[in-house]
Amino acid sequence: MxxxxxxxxxxxxxxxxxxxxxxxxxxxxxxxxxxxxxxxxxxxxxxxxxxxxxxxxxxxxxxxxxxxxxxxxxxxxxxxxxxxxxxxxxxxxxxxxxxxxxxxxxxxxxxxxxxxxxxxxxxxxxxxxxxxxxxxxxxxxxxxxxxxxxxxxxxxxxxxxxxxxxxxxxxxxxxxxxxxxxxxxxxxxxxxxxxxxQLKYTESENPHLRLKHSYRLNYYQQYLLKWLYTFRENLAQQFNKPAHFVIPNEALVELANNPNTDVHEWLNHTRGIHGNLKKPKNERMLQDALHEAKEAAKANHISHDYPEHRFQRPLRTPETERRKELLTAVQQEIMARYGEYASKLIINQSLITDYSQNGKLRCNKKYGSDIVLEVARDLGIAIHVSTAPQQTSE
Incomplete structure (x- = not known):
């Protein structure tokens, strides 16, 4: 050795x-x-x-x-x-x-x-x-x-x-x-x-839609963005550079938003573009990728309509507010018993919001669910538990 x-x-x-x-x-x-x-x-x-x-x-x-x-x-x-x-x-x-x-x-x-x-x-x-x-x-x-x-x-x-x-x-x-x-x-x-x-590595199904402001694009533009995203990934792998070093995320979304722009001008006037992409061969590859994306969108009759906003505010009714108040009271008592930071392993805002909307406690941790129910009983609060526990973000 x-x-x-x-x-x-x-x-x-x-x-x-x-x-x-x-x-x-x-x-x-x-x-x-x-x-x-x-x-x-x-x-x-x-x-x-x-x-x-x-x-x-x-x-x-x-x-x-x-x-x-x-x-x-x-x-x-x-x-x-x-x-x-x-x-x-x-x-x-x-x-x-x-x-x-x-x-x-x-x-x-x-x-x-x-x-x-x-x-x-x-x-x-x-x-x-x-x-x-x-x-x-x-x-x-x-x-x-x-x-x-x-x-x-x-x-x-x-x-x-x-x-x-x-x-x-x-x-x-x-x-x-x-x-x-x-x-x-x-x-x-x-x-x-x-x-x-039990954690498993998975790739995001639509990683292009995780880019900032991609939700502002219409269906046609999002379709182009997916092609451009794949093009960037392939080039980044070839250069062995992080993808956002090849084309910054905001620039990629901008190009999908304005697909008829002059690509040569765009490459030379956009900050953060990797130098290798400006080479004639790679510039032509980008132009070809954008052209192919447009042709595919046309052939598949991709709409220019805008999708509904993906984020929907939680429904607010007297019942959802009542559930939220009840589980928040349970959260406060858990914090008092176990500590502010330990309590975050047991109950968080995501769990409270989910309960307020669905009326069922969906916790993937048995010990966490047991503590919530025990504290709720001590406070005289009835909590309904889902028969199908759901993974909740911590």
Whole structure:
């Protein structure tokens, strides 16, 4: 295994940069009951797409393995380690890590999320830096947080930063879970971690309609925007640049809004256009894409009518207002009992609005639903529960 004469707070930092070294590292890590995990990735910040740049795993016994996927052909041994439910994976704010690994075909099991644990304990700010400072009085350097993890070779500062994100997680987990056990909220964490394990990476069905002001376009313009969006994605992938670096979002919507504009003039007078797009070959490709979009819209008889506004304000009636007031009273009592920030895991404005509109409590968390109903009973408030729980945003 490649030798690296680095250590951080008594923990040896071991760089893993080959398939053989990965297999050796995994053989050692398989002997552990608990592993601390973090990923560094690029999500349309410096390069195109959502890409893994680095893997950090601490064994809690004095070693931190920094796995460099840029030099490894087969990550299967690492994936198998992550999918082993017998080994606990301690992760701080695991959502994006889980989604990226799922995108790559790996379903992580045995998760304990220390960010969620901190929220359960009513932390106002639950970042790892905050938790380490409040629980252990330790300050950590976050200057490399926005580092470009695509660049090689990695600097010593980057390697130390990457290691710091995991080498304290065993202690953090032990301390927080001890407090959660005392508070009688362990079943909260178990259910939250289970829900995290169910996360799946999905692509948006109509990502072009998520662009700002796209809802202002008529059906014809939105149809053109979809073609232009696909053109931009293909070019961004070719350039290996974030799509908005090729054509800014607002510029793409502007072109769909004014499709008869002179493309050459538009390219040379629009801010933020990538230089490669202005090359004659790529300019012609853009012109062709716009022409094809217009022809397809014509052939498919796409209307120039405007769609109804996608956002509809919630219906307000005496009954919806009454339901809102009742559940808001329950929310206030939950905040008083469990804390302002912990209560956000249980009940939020989205849940209240949904209940006011439908008259049924649709909560995807059993412990959350149980607490809402218990508090409601204590307040003498009747809450109706849906027989088909619905995922609610937190």
């Amino acid at each position: 490649e030798k690296l004469s680095l250590e951080e707070d008594g923990v040896a930092i071991v760089l893993v940069a080959s398939d053989a070294n990965l297999r050796q590292a995994v053989q050692q890590l398989e002997q552990c009951d608990e592993l601390a995990l973090d990923l560094e990735f690029d999500q349309n910040r410096y390069t195109y797409g959502f890409n893994l740049c680095l893997i950090q795993i601490a064994d809690g016994k004095g070693k931190c393995f920094i796995i460099d996927p840029f030099y490894i052909d087969d990550l299967t041994p690492f994936f198998q380690l992550m999918e082993n439910p017998a080994i606990t994976k301690i992760i701080h704010h695991s959502n994006n890590d889980i989604l990226l690994l799922d995108k790559m075909g790996c379903s992580v099991k045995g998760i304990v999320d220390t960010d969620v644990a901190a929220k359960i304990l009513n932390y106002e700010r639950s970042s790892l830096a905050t938790v380490l400072k409040e629980e252990f009085g330790k300050e950590i350097d976050k200057s490399q947080q926005s580092s470009n993890w695509n660049k090689r070779p990695l600097t010593e500062d980057q390697l130390r930063y990457a290691a710091i994100d995991v080498i304290y997680l065993h202690k953090v987990k032990s301390k927080l879970l001890q407090e959660i056990e005392k508070a009688g909220r362990m079943h909260w964490l178990e259910e939250e971690d289970y829900l995290l394990e």
